Amino acid sequence: MSILSPFVPHPLLRNGHVMTLVAWGRERPAPPLPPPEMRFFDVAPGTCVSADCYWQAARARHPALIVLHGLEGSSSAHYMTGIAGKAFAAGFSVVLLNQRNCGGTEHLSPGLYHSGLTEDPRSAPSRRSSRSRAAFTRWSGRSTSSISGIS
Secondary structure (H helix, E strand, C coil): CCCCCCCCCCHHHCCHHHHHHHHHHCCCCCCCCCCCEEEEEEEECCEEEEEEEECCCCHHHCCEEEEECCCCCCCCCHHHHHHHHHHHHCCCEEEEECCCCCCCCHHHCCCCCCCCCCHHHHHHHHCCCCCCCEEEEECCHHHHHHHHCCC
8 A cells, every 4th residue: 555645737737748848947946955065976087077965964874865867957957956855855865966067067077978878877876975875866767877787
């Protein structure tokens, strides 16, 4: 038995395309988050990625949620900070990981990101300063390939 009730969209939002456009364009308040700690992770020789990290006070006692955005996003996208706000309120430390060349990080990599590069999300969790458990989530279906090789 599920503790969640089934999702029923607003009558004006029954079309998935309309839902996508409304979610993208609707203004929403910034979630209550502490200021992020910007971290840089070396993921390949001469290449690093950045992440905005929202740490719980006792890092080792809280699991970390590592969130990957879609190919045209960044760690500062409204959907990323929205996920961070909900996860942080639920007790997670949150790492919003930028893909290569996203979020103003073009200068950190000699090459461009493509979906076949899986070392970026693989490398970041192994270099976290926290020894807590970590879980991954993604926003876009295009970041599925980034997660597929992580176990």
